[in-house]
Amino acid sequence: xxxxxxxxxxxxxxxxxxxxxxxxxxxxxxxxxxxxxxxxxxxxxxxxxxxxxxxxxxxxxxxxxxxxxxxxxxxxxxxxxxxxxxxxxxxxxxxxxxxxxxxxxxxxxxxxxxxxxxxxxxxxxxxxxxxxxxxxxxxxxxxxxxxxxxxxxxxxxxxxxxxxxxxxxxxxxxxxxxxxxxxxxxxxxxxxxxxxxxxxxxxxxxxxxxxxxxxxxxxxxxxxxxxxxxxxxxxxxxxxxxxxxxxxxxxxxxxxxxxxxxxxxxxxxxxxxxxxxxxxxxxxxxxxxxxxxxxxxxxxxxxxxxxxxxxxxxxxxxxxxxxxxxxxxxxxxxxxxxxxxxxxxxxxxxxxxxxxxxxxxxxxxxxxxxxxxxxxxxxxxxxxxxxxxxxxxxxxxxxxxxxxxxxxxx
Numbered sequence: 001x002x003x004x005x006x007x008x009x010x011x012x013x014x015x016x017x018x019x020x021x022x023x024x025x026x027x028x029x030x031x032x033x034x035x036x037x038x039x040x041x042x043x044x045x046x047x048x049x050x051x052x053x054x055x056x057x058x059x060x061x062x063x064x065x066x067x068x069x070x071x072x073x074x075x076x077x078x079x080x081x082x083x084x085x086x087x088x089x090x091x092x093x094x095x096x097x098x099x100x101x102x103x104x105x106x107x108x109x110x111x112x113x114x115x116x117x118x119x120x121x122x123x124x125x126x127x128x129x130x131x132x133x134x135x136x137x138x139x140x141x142x143x144x145x146x147x148x149x150x151x152x153x154x155x156x157x158x159x160x161x162x163x164x165x166x167x168x169x170x171x172x173x174x175x176x177x178x179x180x181x182x183x184x185x186x187x188x189x190x191x192x193x194x195x196x197x198x199x200x201x202x203x204x205x206x207x208x209x210x211x212x213x214x215x216x217x218x219x220x221x222x223x224x225x226x227x228x229x230x231x232x233x234x235x236x237x238x239x240x241x242x243x244x245x246x247x248x249x250x251x252x253x254x255x256x257x258x259x260x261x262x263x264x265x266x267x268x269x270x271x272x273x274x275x276x277x278x279x280x281x282x283x284x285x286x287x288x289x290x291x292x293x294x295x296x297x298x299x300x301x302x303x304x305x306x307x308x309x310x311x312x313x314x315x316x317x318x319x320x321x322x323x324x325x326x327x328x329x330x331x332x333x334x335x336x337x338x339x340x341x342x343x344x345x346x347x348x349x350x351x352x353x354x355x356x357x358x359x360x361x362x363x364x365x366x367x368x369x370x371x372x373x374x375x376x377x378x379x380x381x382x383x384x385x386x387x388x389x390x391x392x393x394x395x396x397x398x399x400x401x402x403x404x405x406x407x408x409x410x
Contacts, residue, residue: 009117010107013124017103020128021096027132028092036349039136044088046247047138050076051087059207065247070201070208071169075138095135098144099127102317105144109151109324114286119324126316126338130309131345137310142171143317146293149177150321153289157181161189169197173297173314179274180292182284219250219260221306222355223347225370226259227251231358242356248306249356266303273381274299281388287325288388294318294330295380298337302373309348312341329387333380340372 026032028040046065053060054073060066079090103123110117127134134140149163160181167174168190178190201208220226222242230238230251240253250256274296281288297318301311319334347355347365354362 013103013107013117013120017100017124020124021099024128024132024135025092025096028135029089034132034349036352039131039133039349040088043091043136047076047091048087051079054205055080058205059210061207061210067211067247069169069172069211070205071166071197072138072171073201073205075141075170078141091138092135095138095140098141099134102140102144102147102320105147105151106320106324109321114326115324116326117324119320119322122320122323122334122338123316126320126341127313129338129341129345130312130316131349133309133345133349134313137313139171139310139313142167142174143313145170146174146177146314147317147321149174150290150293150318151324153177153181153186154286157183157186158189161186161191162193165190165193166197168194169201173300176296176300177289177293179278179296180281180284180289219245219252219305220256220263221248221250221308223309223366223369224263224305224307225302225374226263226305228363228366228370229259230256231363231366234358242358248308260305263303263305267300270299270303277385277389282390283388285327285387287322287328290318290321290325291328291330291380291384291387294322294333295377295384298333298373298377298380302370302377307370307373309344312337312344316341329383330380333376333383336372336376336379340369340376343369343372 023032027034028043030040050060050063050066050073053063054077059070059073078094079085079087082090082093085093103120106120106123107117109115110120127140145163145167149160149167152160152163161178164174164177164186167177175190178187181187198208220230222231230240230253233255234240238253238255240251240256242249243252244250245252251259277292294315297314301307301315304311315337319330319337322328322330323334343365347362347369351361351365355366356362
């Protein structure tokens with residue numbers, strides 16, 4: 001009976017995956033027109049332009065929108081593997097393949113008495129909640145690497161380290177996957193892989209780390225947590241403006257630097273808390289590596305100066321890995337991330353014009369989405385701490401004067 005039920009669940013998961021992913025693919029191919037701005041222009045215009053520059057053997061040094069580590073070039077160049085398709089179509093197909101590989105990894109990881117297919121369910125349900133943006137960015141490819149790294153942590157720590165090191169050179173954040181890893185081999189493997197890949201790009205392609213300057217100069221993006229300050233201030237005489245800057249729509253004007261600095265301070269506080277947790281945590285279980293990675297990326301995403309819609313793909317993927325383990329305490333935080341993902345597709349691309357205008361609908365969507373992320377961050381951090389950091393031992397009770405006296409004979 002259990003085998004039959006498992007086969008039925010698998011058939012349902014695969015069926016829902018096939019239907020939803022077909023819909024996403026039809027949207028990015030523009031067979032189905034999704035409401036809102038065109039989310040595929042990043043691939044057909046920006047990525048396509050970078051493709052020509054990268055093929056010439058250099059990074060796009062004159063383009064401030066190139067804000068990615070050097071290995072991101074591999075994702076941009078990947079459509080060359082399918083020369084019989086146009087660039088954008090090939091990219092969308094490869095994004096679909098990365099999606100399928102992630103599902104296969106989660107299904108494989110869900111086998112066993114202490115495991116569950118809850119992770120695969122989260123992935124199948126979470127990705128379409130974000131709409132066609134998922135297939136129009138290379139973040140789904142990075143997420144596939146991160147999922148593979150976390151699932152390899154228990155049995156293949158060196159492989160896990162290599163994947164995390166490579167992922168960090170794809171989009172930086174996979175470096176956080178190592179937070180709760182205690183095996184030295186994983187750290188050594190990550191360092192060796194990162195240095196080796198960085199060295200290859202540095203030697204072969206000039207400008208491999210120019211992205212650091214471009215990232216430093218970014219402002220406050222209009223979907224971030226800090227942007228709510230200016231969304232409200234616009235209705236009370238603030239003299240700034242909203243412009244396309246460094247590849248995203250940002251606030252420019254008085255006090256923006258203050259809010260951006262505040263976001264960096266919050267990120268620093270999150271980092272300090274993570275370091276303190278790592279020093280005090282003593283109870284490590286099979287799911288702790290995944291739980292800690294989810295919490296770390298969630299904290300840095302929430303406090304970032306930029307919360308682009310594709311960032312939610314990272315959280316869905318890491319949350320799915322957590323849900324592969326029956327013992328994970330991240331069930332509710334992952335559910336909050338899924339809810340935030342649905343609100344994200346409402347604010348971009350569906351009603352992005354309202355967000356740009358800063359009207360009540362746009363502000364309401366941002367308050368709801370960012371509020372869900374804040375709630376998920378605080379709840380996930382608290383649960384991770386309670387599950388891994390032991391409570392201080394109670395002080396021994398001091399004997400009272402009466403109890404210290406000799407008993408009186410009747």
